[in-house]
Each structure stands twice: as structure tokens, then as C-alpha cells.
Amino acid sequence: MDQSPVSLAACECLTALGDTAQTQGALERGQGALELRPFGGAEGGDLVPLALIPGRPLDESSPPSWLPAVRTLMGRCPAGPWGGPRHPVFVTSSNFGVGGLFAFRRGGGREHVEFGSPEACVRLVRGELGWGPNVTTISHACVSSNLGLVLAGRHLAMGLADSALVFTFDFLSPFVAGGFYALKILNAGLPAPYRAQETGSIGLGDGAAFAVLERGEGEWRIEAQTLYNEMHHFTAFPADGSGFAACIEPLARLARGRRVWIKGHGTGTLDAGRLEAEAFARALPESPLVGWKGGLGHTLGSNGLVELAIAREAMRRGRIPGTVGTSAPTFAPNVAVGSLDGRAYDAVICASNAFGGAHAAVLLAHA
Amino acid sequence: MPDPLAAQIKQLIAKTIRLEDVDVSAIPDDEPLVGSGLSIDSIDVLELVVVLEKEYGLKISSSEEARAALGSVSSLVAYIRAHCDPSRLPPLS
Numbered sequence: 001m002d003q004s005p006v007s008l009a010a011c012e013c014l015t016a017l018g019d020t021a022q023t024q025g026a027l028e029r030g031q032g033a034l035e036l037r038p039f040g041g042a043e044g045g046d047l048v049p050l051a052l053i054p055g056r057p058l059d060e061s062s063p064p065s066w067l068p069a070v071r072t073l074m075g076r077c078p079a080g081p082w083g084g085p086r087h088p089v090f091v092t093s094s095n096f097g098v099g100g101l102f103a104f105r106r107g108g109g110r111e112h113v114e115f116g117s118p119e120a121c122v123r124l125v126r127g128e129l130g131w132g133p134n135v136t137t138i139s140h141a142c143v144s145s146n147l148g149l150v151l152a153g154r155h156l157a158m159g160l161a162d163s164a165l166v167f168t169f170d171f172l173s174p175f176v177a178g179g180f181y182a183l184k185i186l187n188a189g190l191p192a193p194y195r196a197q198e199t200g201s202i203g204l205g206d207g208a209a210f211a212v213l214e215r216g217e218g219e220w221r222i223e224a225q226t227l228y229n230e231m232h233h234f235t236a237f238p239a240d241g242s243g244f245a246a247c248i249e250p251l252a253r254l255a256r257g258r259r260v261w262i263k264g265h266g267t268g269t270l271d272a273g274r275l276e277a278e279a280f281a282r283a284l285p286e287s288p289l290v291g292w293k294g295g296l297g298h299t300l301g302s303n304g305l306v307e308l309a310i311a312r313e314a315m316r317r318g319r320i321p322g323t324v325g326t327s328a329p330t331f332a333p334n335v336a337v338g339s340l341d342g343r344a345y346d347a348v349i350c351a352s353n354a355f356g357g358a359h360a361a362v363l364l365a366h367a
Numbered sequence: 368m369p370d371p372l373a374a375q376i377k378q379l380i381a382k383t384i385r386l387e388d389v390d391v392s393a394i395p396d397d398e399p400l401v402g403s404g405l406s407i408d409s410i411d412v413l414e415l416v417v418v419l420e421k422e423y424g425l426k427i428s429s430s431e432e433a434r435a436a437l438g439s440v441s442s443l444v445a446y447i448r449a450h451c452d453p454s455r456l457p458p459l460s
Contacts, residue, residue, distance in 0.1 A: 046426075182413055184430040199429045235409040270431065 001250040002150055002225045004157035007218025008364065013209035013309035014073040015296050016051035023296070024313040027321035028339050032295030034190060034203040034325075039177040043106075048186045049203035050172060051297035056206065058172055060103035062111035064121075066171035067128065070208060074129050074167070077210050082165045083132030088155055090148035092138045092168040094301025097121035099173025125169070142265075143227070143352050144168065144301030146360030149211065149308075150225050156215045163215075168302040169208035176300070177204060183235070191268025191298075192326045193291035194277045194335045200270035205297025209305040220312055223347070223363045226250050230357030237275055237357060244279035247359035251349050252283035254363060260284065261320060261340060263311045263350045266291025267298050268325075272353060277332035280351075287349075288336035294325025304352040304360060311348045315366055318342040371457040373444050380440075383418045384411040396441045401434075412437055419443075423451040 016033035017023040026033075033051035038044045041058035052058060056065045081087045100116035103109065115121050122137050138147050145168035152164035180186035180202065189201030213222070230243035237243050262284065264276050273291075280289050292307060299306045314320045320340040323330075327337060347365040354360075369392075377394045380386070384407060394405065401407050407415075416433050419425055425447070427433045436446035448456070 182417060184416065184427060184433050187429045189429070199431050201429065233409070 002153055002157070003223070004153060005217070006153045006156050006222050007214045007216055008211060008220040008222055008312065009163070009214045009218055010078050010212040011209070011309045011312050012073065012076050013207065013306040014053070014069055015207050015299065015306060016053055016205050017296065020309050020313045024310050024317065024321065027292055027295050027310065027324055028319050030322070030324055032324050033205065034295070034297050036188070039174065039181040039186065041174040043174065046181065047188055048177060048181055049190050049297065050177060051203060051205035052172060053206045058174060058177065060099045060112055060173055062100070062109070062114065063124070064097060064100070064115055064171070066169070066206070070125060070169060071128065073208050074210065077165070078212055080163060080165070081132065082129070083126065083134045085134060086162040087134070087164070088152070088161050089131050089135045089165045089167060090138060090152050091122050091125065091135060092144040092148040092166065092301055093118070093170050094139055094141050094144050095170050095173070095176055096139070099175045102173065102175035139301065140358060141354035141356055142298070142300055142303055143354040143358045143360040145209065145303070145305035146225070146227065146352055146362065149213070149222070149305065149362065150227060152213045153222065153225060156213055164213045166211045166213065166305060168210070168305045170300040170302040171206045172204050180204060185269050190325055191294045193266030193268050193294050193323055194273050194289070194330045194332070195326045196329045196331050200268055200273070202267045202269060203293065203297035205299050207296065207299025207302040207306040209302060209309050211305055211308070217367065219367050221365050221367060223365050224251055224254055225363070226361045228359045232357045235355055237272060241275040241279045243357055243359055244275050245283065247361050248279055248283045248351065251361050251363045255284060255287070255347065255349060258347055259345045260287050260347045260349060261345045262287050262289045263307055263348055264289050264291045265351050265353045266323065267293050274331040276351070276353070277330065277335055281332035281334045285334060287334065288340055289332070289334050290320065290323045290336050290340070292321060292324060294323065304350065304362070308350050308362060308364065311350050311364060315342050315345070315348060320345070370444060371459065372447065373440050375457055376440055376443055379418060379422060380415065383414050394440060397439050400437050400439055419447070423447050423455055425450050
């Protein structure tokens with residue numbers, strides 16, 4: 001656990017539902033952006049729930065069709081000497097421009113290779129946003145952005161930086177959708193996170209976000225962060241939920257006795273959803289658990305920071321969206337289906353999980 | 368008399384997940400495929416699902432359905448017989 005509080009000076013996201021405020025508002029109204037589309041884009045395929053930035057096709061283009069969305073999002077980022085010696089940038093993604101390599105493989109257009117590798121993709125973003133060379137690229141499946149937050153926090157805690165920028169982006173492509181479709185967890189069903197039912201399903205969504213972290217006290221404080229890796233199995237968690245407990249427990253100790261709500265990972269798969277809901281119910285039985293991927297889709301490596309931005313906005317507005325897409329019965333009694341009054345709480349735990357048995361969580365508090 | 372479909376499935380499993388030094392006919396019909404002596408993991412299951420869908424013209428709709436179908440060789444035989452065009456299956460001898 002990292003327990004050197006840092007200030008979350010700015011944090012915004014962009015999803016298929018819009019900017020941070022639009023996304024929070026839509027989720028609070030129980031609205032989602034998932035639509036059934038062919039997983040293979042123009043090549044067709046079975047219909048699966050995908051949430052794309054409005055107007056953006058699933059198929060790859062050159063330059064990437066997501067670049068305007070990145071420019072729009074980062075237009076809201078506070079100006080600073082980002083990428084300079086004391087102002088590092090941490091770029092995270094689980095997919096970068098991998099869809100470009102697939103497009104090249106399928107169609108042979110060499111223009112797709114230009115943005116296909118992580119290095120080329122980050123070079124493109126860095127050039128667009130005018131960052132200096134102090135840029136670190138991180139990828140660790142669906143906890144990628146959480147790792148960026150941890151590393152940024154450590155740089156501040158160790159006095160290696162005055163402020164740090166974490167930027168994350170994951171935009172869907174036929175390659176990404178096809179991979180989850182092959183696993184059969186992306187299927188024709190809409191996700192219902194934490195719902196006790198016979199068949200699970202996830203949705204996927206476009207997402208990008210940034211956070212500016214600074215040392216010391218601020219209006220919004222990341223009080224602690226945890227990372228834990230089970231090293232158990234590529235796609236499965238131990239059946240006793242021990243990995244979830246190991247990640248949650250250090251933050252739960254800090255949170256007990258306080259007014260804390262929980263934004264869980266909750267993709268809509270059955271095993272992981274049950275283990276997560278039960279683990280939180282054991283650790284923090286008084287704290288309501290919500291999950292938003294039934295509305296946003298799973299924004300993959302970016303989900304941690306995208307949903308942290310929404311959580312901060314929810315606390316700022318005093319309205320916490322419920323678990324969109326879900327209805328009773330749920331895996332645990334603390335799952336909140338409807339919206340909550342945010343004024344009843346002063347802190348949130350945001351959790352994410354990833355293939356490979358990786359877990360991450362953040363305790364965010366309002367001063 | 369061994370079921371020719373079961374024998375065909377065992378060959379397919381061995382080929383797909385590259386089982387070496389395994390007597391294919393000795394793969395048990397009723398033991399769990401995952402977590403048994405065959406050391407089939409979830410990535411192998413992914414490969415098997417893709418191959419089975421192609422070979423038998425199946426459409427497995429969810430991971431739960433895949434898990435149930437791939438419970439054992441016997442459950443796989445039953446699933447394929449229930450969902451596959453009979454003209455794709457080996458004749459019962």
C-alpha cells in the first residue's frame with residue numbers, strides 16, 4: 001500500500017456518454033451508451049454491446065479516429081511544462097494502437113503501422129500535446145491507469161517531481177472486440193454487474209482520462225493506493241476471493257468508521273463479480289457498492305482513471321450513480337442498484353481488476 | 368463400442384492443444400477436461416472453442432455455456448449432438 005497522500009488537483013475523463021459531468025449525469029439517470037454492434041466492425045460478425053465515442057467508427061483509420069477525442073479531453077488539462085524535468089507524464093493504456101497492426105495484417109495498408117505499436121502511438125500523442133521527453137509508458141491490462149497513478153504518487157512522495165500528469169486512453173477496435181468475443185464473455189447480452197444470474201456478459205467502451213497529481217493537501221486527496229497481484233492464473237481468480245481481500249483490506253482498515261462508498265470493478269462476468277461483491281461486503285458491510293460498466297462498457301486499461309474522474313464528479317455534485325444495468329437479485333446485500341445521496345459520504349474506494357490476477361484500489365477523500 | 372464422435376473429439380483436443388506423449392484413446396470420457404491430468408487451462412479452452420465452432424458449425428453463446436459444454440468429453444459429445452447439423456458428424460457404427 002502507498003500511503004503518502006497526494007492532491008488530485010485535476011481529473012477529467014471522456015467516455016461514450018460525453019465529458020466527466022455529462023457521463024456522471026447520464027449514469028445517475030440510469031442511462032448507458034452500450035449499443036449492439038458487429039464485433040468485427042465493417043467486416044461484420046455477431047452483435048455485441050459496445051460504447052463508442054459518438055461518430056467514431058470501430059474500424060481503424062489513419063490517423064486514428066480517436067485523436068480528436070484526445071485533443072478535446074486534453075484541452076481541459078491544466079497548462080504546465082508536462083514532460084519537463086520535474087513534471088513527468090505517465091501514459092497508460094492496455095491497447096494503445098494495436099488495432100492498427102490488425103488492420104495492417106488484414107488489409108495491408110502500411111499507414112496503419114505508423115500508429116500500431118505502443119511506442120509509435122505514444123510518440124503521436126506526445127507530439128500532438130506538446131509534451132517534453134520525461135514521459136513513461138505503462139501497460140498492465142485493466143489496471144494500467146492505476147499503475148500510472150501509483151507511480152505518479154511515488155514520484156511526488158520521493159521528491160522527484162513537483163507535479164505529475166497521468167494520461168490514459170483505450171479506444172476500441174475490431175481486434176480488441178474480437179478478442180473478448182472469442183473468450184465468450186463479450187456476447188449478445190448486456191452487462192448486469194453484480195447481478196446473480198445464470199449467464200454473464202460484459203460490454204466494452206471507449207475511454208480516456210487524465211489526472212494531475214501534486215504533493216500535499218488539496219481539496220481532493222488520494223489518501224492511499226493498493227496494488228496486489230495473485231500470480232494465480234491468466235484469466236481466473238482463486239475461488240476463495242483471497243486476491244480481492246488482499247487488495248481491499250489495507251484500504252478498508254483506513255476506511256472503517258468513516259462514511260465511505262465503493263465504486264467496484266464490476267464488469268458483468270459472474271465469478272469475478274461475485275468474488276468482488278462478497279469481498280467488499282465482508283470488509284466494509286456498511287458501505288454501498290456500485291459499478292458503472294453496465295452503462296460505460298469496460299474501458300479496459302483506462303477504467304481505473306476514467307471511473308475515478310466520475311467518482312470525484314459524483315462526490316462534487318452530491319449524487320452517486322447506481323449500478324446501471326443491474327437489478328435484484330445481486331451477489332451481496334451492499335450492491336446499490338439505484339443512485340445514492342453523495343452528501344452522506346466523504347470518501348470513496350475505487351477498485352479495478354485485470355487479467356493476470358491483478359488488483360488495484362484507490363481511496364479518494366474530499367477535504 | 369466406442370462412440371466415433373468421442374474419438375474424433377479426443378483427436379481434435381490432442382491436436383488443438385498439442386498434447387504430446389498422450390495416448391489419445393486413454394483420455395477418459397467422464398473426467399473434467401479442465402483441472403484434470405490433461406492440464407487444459409483457460410487459454411486452451413479458448414482455442415478449443417474456436418476450433419469446435421469451426422469444425423462443427425456451432426455457435427457457443429457465452430463463457431458459461433462454453434464451460435458447461437467443455438466439462439468432459441461426454442458433455443462435449445452431448446452438446447455437439449444437440450447443437451450440430453447431423454451431416455457434420457461421423458456416422459454411428
